[in-house]
Amino acid sequence: MTASELIVTKKLTKQYPIGGNFFTALREVDLCIDQCEFTGIVGPSGSGKTTLLNIIGALDAPTNGNAKVLGSEIGKMNHVEAAKLRNQYLGFIFQTYNLLPVYNVFENVEFPLLLQHIESSKRVDMVNKALEWVGLSEKAKSKPAQLSGGESQRVAIARAIVKQPKIVLADEPTANLDAQNSHHILKTMVTLNEELGTTFVFSTHDEKVISYLRRKIKLSDGEIVDDTIVN
Amino acid sequence: MLTWNLAFKNVTKAGLRTWLNVFILSFAFVLIIWTDGMYDGMSKQVIGDMVDNSIGGGQFWQSNYDPFDPFSLDDSHAEIPGNFQNLINTGKATPKLIRSCAMFPNGRVQSALLNGIDPEQNILNFPSSALKENGNGFIPALIGGRMAKNTGLTIGDIVTVRWRNVNGTFDAADVEIVNIFNTNVQAIDNGQLYIPLAKLQDMMEVSNEATIITLQKGIETIPAGSPSWQFKDHAYLLKDFYDYLDRKTVGSNIMYAILLGMALLAIFDTQVLAIFRRRKEMGTMMALGMTRGRVIRLFTLEGTMHGLLAIVLGAIYGIPILIWSASVGIGMPDTVDQTGLSLSTTLYPVYGVGLFFSTSLILFITVVIVSFLPTRKIAKLNPTDALRGKMS
Numbered sequence A: 001m002t003a004s005e006l007i008v009t010k011k012l013t014k015q016y017p018i019g020g021n022f023f024t025a026l027r028e029v030d031l032c033i034d035q036c037e038f039t040g041i042v043g044p045s046g047s048g049k050t051t052l053l054n055i056i057g058a059l060d061a062p063t064n065g066n067a068k069v070l071g072s073e074i075g076k077m078n079h080v081e082a083a084k085l086r087n088q089y090l091g092f093i094f095q096t097y098n099l100l101p102v103y104n105v106f107e108n109v110e111f112p113l114l115l116q117h118i119e120s121s122k123r124v125d126m127v128n129k130a131l132e133w134v135g136l137s138e139k140a141k142s143k144p145a146q147l148s149g150g151e152s153q154r155v156a157i158a159r160a161i162v163k164q165p166k167i168v169l170a171d172e173p174t175a176n177l178d179a180q181n182s183h184h185i186l187k188t189m190v191t192l193n194e195e196l197g198t199t200f201v202f203s204t205h206d207e208k209v210i211s212y213l214r215r216k217i218k219l220s221d222g223e224i225v226d227d228t229i230v231n
Numbered sequence B: 001m002l003t004w005n006l007a008f009k010n011v012t013k014a015g016l017r018t019w020l021n022v023f024i025l026s027f028a029f030v031l032i033i034w035t036d037g038m039y040d041g042m043s044k045q046v047i048g049d050m051v052d053n054s055i056g057g058g059q060f061w062q063s064n065y066d067p068f069d070p071f072s073l074d075d076s077h078a079e080i081p082g083n084f085q086n087l088i089n090t091g092k093a094t095p096k097l098i099r100s101c102a103m104f105p106n107g108r109v110q111s112a113l114l115n116g117i118d119p120e121q122n123i124l125n126f127p128s129s130a131l132k133e134n135g136n137g138f139i140p141a142l143i144g145g146r147m148a149k150n151t152g153l154t155i156g157d158i159v160t161v162r163w164r165n166v167n168g169t170f171d172a173a174d175v176e177i178v179n180i181f182n183t184n185v186q187a188i189d190n191g192q193l194y195i196p197l198a199k200l201q202d203m204m205e206v207s208n209e210a211t212i213i214t215l216q217k218g219i220e221t222i223p224a225g226s227p228s229w230q231f232k233d234h235a236y237l238l239k240d241f242y243d244y245l246d247r248k249t250v251g252s253n254i255m256y257a258i259l260l261g262m263a264l265l266a267i268f269d270t271q272v273l274a275i276f277r278r279r280k281e282m283g284t285m286m287a288l289g290m291t292r293g294r295v296i297r298l299f300t301l302e303g304t305m306h307g308l309l310a311i312v313l314g315a316i317y318g319i320p321i322l323i324w325s326a327s328v329g330i331g332m333p334d335t336v337d338q339t340g341l342s343l344s345t346t347l348y349p350v351y352g353v354g355l356f357f358s359t360s361l362i363l364f365i366t367v368v369i370v371s372f373l374p375t376r377k378i379a380k381l382n383p384t385d386a387l388r389g390k391m392s
């Protein structure tokens, strides 16, 4: 592993117990993702994209093989270490936005910073900057229920990038958005990738997203079937 | 500190959800205290009435006396010992002589107990002074409201009473109902006829004898008994009632169980469901880097804050309601008389400080537990399962 390799998996296998049996969702996946990549894991529904992203995100552990993220082996971390890794280095964007409903936009974006015990004045600066990136400064006081889908996902992006993580993991971020909003958030993410050097890993089967990717990793029934760099 | 701040923020930001939750909790809280208060009020009232109207500060029974054995009754009398007589003379005790009889109200025959009591006594809350007036030569007699209803007797009625004299043959006399009293204590009402003690002693051809000596309520020193006069304390005299209360706590009081069940259900519903509905929120917090332990502490703390708010809110509207209902009382349906208890028609709930604190504590602990357990269960899931809202 070189210094620029952020994510490395070796023979990564994930099985889910089903009844008395096992269902293999990922089968010996070998993968290497470098700094500054704008990569997508592409495949039909059920191919194992979310499972792979969850393991990279230290939300789940591999059954066999290993996954190293920023030098730490996911399967060997306890849940406190995993929480720390997520908090300091990873940002998540979910298909369903997952904003905290009682907080307003500002407070949602601020939340990861609270967990990092960052002092108040610095927090305000960081949140305001993140809201500027996604173009939602004027909605800082709004509650999630008052936002459109596109706005909600932009808040989620701001929340993911506010702490300037090394990696942002986005699981089908456009699945609930119309074309215009999809392009809007994708352009935002491309800009962040270029300006901040943040690595983005998507899971998607949305053509709009695929058209922005610089690398496409095709997944089918838990196996990588194709891995293409786009120029 | 962060957990405290977040919990406080979540509770205050949740607005309506918090207040709904807190209101239901506080309602359960007030309801439990009120029900407990009714229960305590009933005990206090029954015991108070029994003490005031019947058993005073305890009784000495002539050794043959057995209220459940009518055949031994006519032998259950003896000379009042000197130490009791001193107490009687100083107004600290009062004698009662009991004799079985038959009475003939309105041409029917009915067995009853003749109670000879001192018209001058002040020991029991009992209109015995009515027995002092005696204008027209009949023996003055006193009966209770239930007895009056059963026999059809009213004030001024003359009724013939027959009893066995010392020789075993029948004697008879006419008594006049001079007053009818109302009491919650059925035992001193049903089948009881009260006449002056001296008259009954004459009729039985005994002098200065009695069956029961009732002591003044709150008397400091209980006089010494003897083989023929045995002391019966409150624990003994109230045993039936305490037994009834015990049966009640075991679960015969369905109403109480339902109320308590409702209250617990409300707590369970508001806390557990609120937490289960928020499992995606928990998953999100974990994905954002919150540790499991902190998630559990946060949600338990939120529940705890709800419990505290509920106690404060419950106190704000509950205390006036509780005080008000304790002062005006709660009307009881007529049917309670059939339970055989000395229940009055209006119950005054009694709330002890202990009751208040123990109920608060129980409720509070319940809230904390039902916040903690489901939170722990959810937090122990993989964050991925919590995120998906899956529960297994």
Ligand SMILES: Nc1ncnc2c1ncn2[C@@H]1O[C@H](COP(=O)(O)OP(=O)(O)O)[C@@H](O)[C@H]1O
Binding pocket: A016, A017, A018, A023, A024, A025, A043, A044, A045, A046, A047, A048, A049, A050, A051, A052, A203
């Ligand atoms: N917790 C689980 N238990 C059992 N099977 C699961 C679980 N999570 C995912 N799967 C299965 O694993 C396969 C891959 O799922 P997933 O990674 O969500 O696919 P994708 O995100 O590509 O749609 C699916 O067939 C799914 O049913």
Ligand SMILES: [Mg+2]
Binding pocket: A049, A050, A051, A171, A172, A203
């Ligand atoms: Mg998926």
